[in-house]
Amino acid sequence: MAVHVDSGALGAMKLPTLKLTAAAREELLRLMELVRDYEPLASVVWSEGGCATYPDGRTESLAAGWSVGFYDAATIPSEFVVDIDGIGFALEPDTKAHPLDGHTLDFDGQTFHVKRIAV
Numbered sequence: 001m002a003v004h005v006d007s008g009a010l011g012a013m014k015l016p017t018l019k020l021t022a023a024a025r026e027e028l029l030r031l032m033e034l035v036r037d038y039e040p041l042a043s044v045v046w047s048e049g050g051c052a053t054y055p056d057g058r059t060e061s062l063a064a065g066w067s068v069g070f071y072d073a074a075t076i077p078s079e080f081v082v083d084i085d086g087i088g089f090a091l092e093p094d095t096k097a098h099p100l101d102g103h104t105l106d107f108d109g110q111t112f113h114v115k116r117i118a119v
Contacts, residue, residue: 016094016101018044020085024107028087031055031070038072041081041090044105044114045069046098066098066114068105 020028032040034055047067052060055070073081076090083089094101106113 014093015080015082015091016099016103018084018089018091018100019104020087021104021106023109024105024112025085025087027107027112028068032087035070038074039088040070041073041076041088043069043071043090044100044112045092046095060111066100066112068112 028042031054032042040055044066047062047064049064050062052062052067052069054060071090073088073090080090080092081088082091091100100114102116103114104117106115106117
């Protein structure tokens with residue numbers, strides 16, 4: 001079940017709801033266990049491409065689209081922090097150009113994918 005916090009500080013904007021597949025949850029937990037420098041919050045953000053380096057040292061070229069990353073929990077205002085299936089996430093309110101609300105985060109064994117599927 002996806003849970004989001006509706007904070008008055010966000011006014012009319014609300015954080016997106018996001019679901020996780022079992023594979024995505026397992027991989028997020030594995031990666032977060034490797035972070036030693038800070039308390040990680042997972043995040044799903046729209047990027048215009050580039051390169052990602054994960055806590056396990058793996059790198060991945062990113063095409064424009066959704067990507068998964070991690071933030072230091074101490075640097076994220078509480079109104080942007082949500083719990084999804086027991087994992088802390090830092091999420092931003094949806095934009096019309098790149099809505100995340102109602103999507104599912106999946107992991108295929110190599111790459112995370114954001115899809116419109118039911119879990």
